[in-house]
Amino acid sequence: xxxxxxxxxxxxxxxxxxxxxxxxxxxxxxxxxxxxxxxxxxxxxxxxxxxxxxxxxxxxxxxxxxxxxxxxxxxxxxxxxxxxxxxxxxxxxxxxxxxxxxxxxxxxxxxxxxxxxxxxxxxxxxxxxxxxxxxxxxxxxxxxxxxxxxxxxxxxxxxxxxxxxxxxxxxxxxxxxxxxxxxxxxxxxxxxxxxxxxxxxxxxxxxxxxxxxxxxxxxxxxxxxxxxxxxxxxxxxxxxxxxxxxxxxxxxxxxxxxxxxxxxxxxxxxxxxxxxxxxxxxxxxxxxxxxxxxxxxxxxxxxxxxxxxxxxxxxxxxxxxxxxxxxxxxxxxxxxxxxxxxxxxxxxxxxxxxxxxxxx
Numbered sequence: 001x002x003x004x005x006x007x008x009x010x011x012x013x014x015x016x017x018x019x020x021x022x023x024x025x026x027x028x029x030x031x032x033x034x035x036x037x038x039x040x041x042x043x044x045x046x047x048x049x050x051x052x053x054x055x056x057x058x059x060x061x062x063x064x065x066x067x068x069x070x071x072x073x074x075x076x077x078x079x080x081x082x083x084x085x086x087x088x089x090x091x092x093x094x095x096x097x098x099x100x101x102x103x104x105x106x107x108x109x110x111x112x113x114x115x116x117x118x119x120x121x122x123x124x125x126x127x128x129x130x131x132x133x134x135x136x137x138x139x140x141x142x143x144x145x146x147x148x149x150x151x152x153x154x155x156x157x158x159x160x161x162x163x164x165x166x167x168x169x170x171x172x173x174x175x176x177x178x179x180x181x182x183x184x185x186x187x188x189x190x191x192x193x194x195x196x197x198x199x200x201x202x203x204x205x206x207x208x209x210x211x212x213x214x215x216x217x218x219x220x221x222x223x224x225x226x227x228x229x230x231x232x233x234x235x236x237x238x239x240x241x242x243x244x245x246x247x248x249x250x251x252x253x254x255x256x257x258x259x260x261x262x263x264x265x266x267x268x269x270x271x272x273x274x275x276x277x278x279x280x281x282x283x284x285x286x287x288x289x290x291x292x293x294x295x296x297x298x299x300x301x302x303x304x305x306x307x308x309x310x311x312x313x314x315x316x317x318x319x320x321x322x323x324x325x326x327x328x329x330x331x332x333x334x335x336x337x338x339x340x341x342x343x344x345x346x347x348x349x350x351x352x353x354x355x356x357x358x359x360x
Contacts, residue, residue, distance in 0.1 A: 001033075001063040004071065005133055007098040007116070007125050011045060011055040018082055022095050023060055025078045032074065036061040038128035046124070047354030048090025059100070059128040061136075068102050072112055075099060090354075100125065104139045115140065120148050120336035121265055122358040141335045142326035151264050151335045152359040156220055158212075158261050159356055160229040160334065162319060163269030164312045165192040166279045166297035168345045172269060173227035175349035180356050183220050185211050187228040190296040191236055198249045201237050205256050208233065212260040225356070230260055231332055235318040239311075257332065265359070266323055266334040267352045269342035273313055280305045293345075
């Protein structure tokens with residue numbers, strides 16, 4: 001039997017009655033046993049259309065012999081029975097049932113993503129989950145539900161917006177900071193401008209490290225948003241620094257990075273190859289002279305665009321692997337990583353803002 005966490009919420013109609021009915025129907029499903037149910041918490045809506053009513057949110061722990069996709073189908077059946085409508089993303093709903101965790105399974109497909117891709121920063125999810133399953137493991141970070149809740153409850157959290165040059169990290173970070181009143185830290189040296197010799201790269205590390213040092217960390221209740229992640233620099237350097245120079249560089253990097261604040265949350269902006277090439281073409285064209293958008297992206301002549309794009313795609317893959325490294329193996333890896341499609345810059349900024357607001 002698999003142990004699974006289900007998030008549940010309602011902000012339309014008779015909220016409490018609908019939640020009780022949904023849990024009752026779920027318990028009637030063949031192969032499903034409801035083990036524990038949290039209290040219901042009233043929370044404000046995050047993201048989605050304006051003027052929505054407040055939510056009642058909770059969670060339940062179940063045991064099931066249904067495979068993940070069949071369990072997801074059972075949740076949809078309960079939602080449909082209670083007249084769930086899906087007119088707008090994050091819109092009002094009579095009932096919402098989310099499959100959050102299914103044992104230690106990690107899945108990423110068009111139909112199902114496990115763990116739930118937004119749960120690690122959502123207080124309205126983590127608080128009820130911690131009531132009934134605080135020690136349940138969150139496999140991407142090798143930590144517990146309680147660890148995730150403690151992580152977003154830090155007195156002054158750091159959110160790092162991470163992406164390759166051209167992903168929109170500076171623009172998204174600035175939008176998030178403005179909307180949430182957070183302090184903004186900009187990269188002193190854009191990643192695309194970093195020198196490739198060991199000495200110059202270490203100078204870049206020193207410059208980027210300075211505002212992140214723990215001993216100088218400011219006490220700001222709104223937190224800090226940075227448009228870079230210090231550990232992105234080794235991901236860049238690994239392809240730039242000669243193999244015989246790498247051990248000395250890596251040792252010095254570890255010394256410099258040991259006293260910086262680790263991001264509590266990373267927002268990873270994933271860019272498609274087609275959009276990356278489109279942005280490279282834009283930065284190389286005449287319109288770029290009058291625009292600061294994607295200014296961290298190097299201009300490249302048309303003949304070089306494909307080579308630059310291929311290099312950035314490889315860097316993006318290395319960044320994602322580094323971000324996904326469990327904290328027990330990578331001590332400076334953030335516990336919570338939210339991946340956002342960066343092809344639509346305005347949409348990415350709105351989704352990143354919603355992820356940060358959900359921490360509050």
